Amino acid sequence: MIPPGKTIGIIGGGQLGRMLSMAAANLGYRCAIYAPEPSGPAADVAARWVQGAYDDVAALQAFAATVDVITYEFENIPVAPLEALRTPLAPHPRALATAQDRATEKAFVKAIGGRPAPWAVISERGDLDMALELIGAPAILKTRRFGYDGKGQARLKDAADADEAWAALAFEPAVLEGFVEFEREFSLLIVRGADGAMATWDPVLNVHEDGILALSTVPAALSPETVDAAKALAEKIVTELDYVGVLAIEYFDTPSGPVFNEMAPRVHNSGHWTIEGAVTSQFENHIRAICGLPLGSTARAAPRVEMRNLIGDQANGWDMILSDPAAHLHLYGKGQARPGRKMGHVTKLFFD
Numbered sequence: 001m002i003p004p005g006k007t008i009g010i011i012g013g014g015q016l017g018r019m020l021s022m023a024a025a026n027l028g029y030r031c032a033i034y035a036p037e038p039s040g041p042a043a044d045v046a047a048r049w050v051q052g053a054y055d056d057v058a059a060l061q062a063f064a065a066t067v068d069v070i071t072y073e074f075e076n077i078p079v080a081p082l083e084a085l086r087t088p089l090a091p092h093p094r095a096l097a098t099a100q101d102r103a104t105e106k107a108f109v110k111a112i113g114g115r116p117a118p119w120a121v122i123s124e125r126g127d128l129d130m131a132l133e134l135i136g137a138p139a140i141l142k143t144r145r146f147g148y149d150g151k152g153q154a155r156l157k158d159a160a161d162a163d164e165a166w167a168a169l170a171f172e173p174a175v176l177e178g179f180v181e182f183e184r185e186f187s188l189l190i191v192r193g194a195d196g197a198m199a200t201w202d203p204v205l206n207v208h209e210d211g212i213l214a215l216s217t218v219p220a221a222l223s224p225e226t227v228d229a230a231k232a233l234a235e236k237i238v239t240e241l242d243y244v245g246v247l248a249i250e251y252f253d254t255p256s257g258p259v260f261n262e263m264a265p266r267v268h269n270s271g272h273w274t275i276e277g278a279v280t281s282q283f284e285n286h287i288r289a290i291c292g293l294p295l296g297s298t299a300r301a302a303p304r305v306e307m308r309n310l311i312g313d314q315a316n317g318w319d320m321i322l323s324d325p326a327a328h329l330h331l332y333g334k335g336q337a338r339p340g341r342k343m344g345h346v347t348k349l350f351f352d
């Protein structure tokens with residue numbers, strides 16, 4: 001157990017690091033951030049910021065020596081330097097390695113009984129023709145690594161789009177995925193404690209705009225069978241990975257049940273509603289889990305909760321948002337409101 005008063009090291013200094021640091025501070029911990037940028041959203045609320053590259057083993061080790069436990073808020077970091085650290089680290093880098101590669105991730109989920117979309121590994125242009133024959137079109141080509149918010153993806157209406165799609169991904173190793181005719185997209189967040197205790201928050205209905213999460217709503221209006229299947233897979237994933245902390249899984253809801261899309265071995269944008277909308281937020285439960293404290297209740301605090309992302313200049317409307325006294329405004333302290341940049345979010349609880 002890492003008791004309150006100790007220091008938590010967080011790799012990555014964005015808004016997730018900011019909200020983790022605030023939750024940690026409430027529990028009496030101090031946070032130190034390690035990130036390649038000179039500063040970031042977490043800098044305003046953490047005790048210390050150390051600038052260093054994610055693959056700088058010596059710098060990471062020096063950072064690790066100054067903290068009592070390490071976690072990460074960003075998954076596109078090399079795994080090997082983390083594995084070399086002697087400071088306790090959660091979640092286990094195995095989870096990171098699995099989630100970083102779409103092919104590894106899908107194979108893992110399928111092996112434990114989950115249902116990803118049909119997929120094929122694409123290492124060279126020729127693979128794509130064979131995969132299209134097997135999977136059919138429409139389909140989506142996605143880079144195996146470093147994709148986020150819809151980046152590193154190309155849609156294929158039919159086989160004639162193959163050349164263009166392959167070039168759009170800069171000829172990088174990829175997977176071709178069959179197009180899932182889903183009715184809605186939802187996510188499920190689960191936390192697993194150091195003692196193996198597990199808790200899930202209510203599934204979240206997610207609406208994306210331009211590949212970026214725009215709106216999350218709870219409850220998600222899913223069938224009880226779908227919720228059970230999504231939860232059962234989540235529990236299997238975290239148990240199998242001996243996972244400690246919060247993990248987010250994105251699903252497609254289809255008439256034949258949930259289809260696994262992807263997972264993130266960290267706190268997640270679709271869980272921001274839990275700050276006010278649940279008894280214990282995803283951030284607090286992540287800190288509790290990695291420090292070996294008992295988990296808090298994940299029960300919903302209102303019949304309905306809505307979380308809207310403030311993307312780009314939407315954040316400039318903060319004064320309008322505050323004219324609603326029931327709105328919970330979160331701004332991440334980012335300077336420039338560039339298009340597509342997540343600047344903040346606003347959460348509202350509904351009791352009627």
Ligand code: AMP
Pocket residue numbers: 117140147148149150151177178179180181185208211250261262
């Ligand atoms: P991803 O980055 O993999 O979550 O993909 C971004 C968005 O593209 C998803 O939220 C879906 O709206 C859409 N998408 C991704 N994969 C598929 C698929 N296999 N079938 C249908 N839509 C998809």
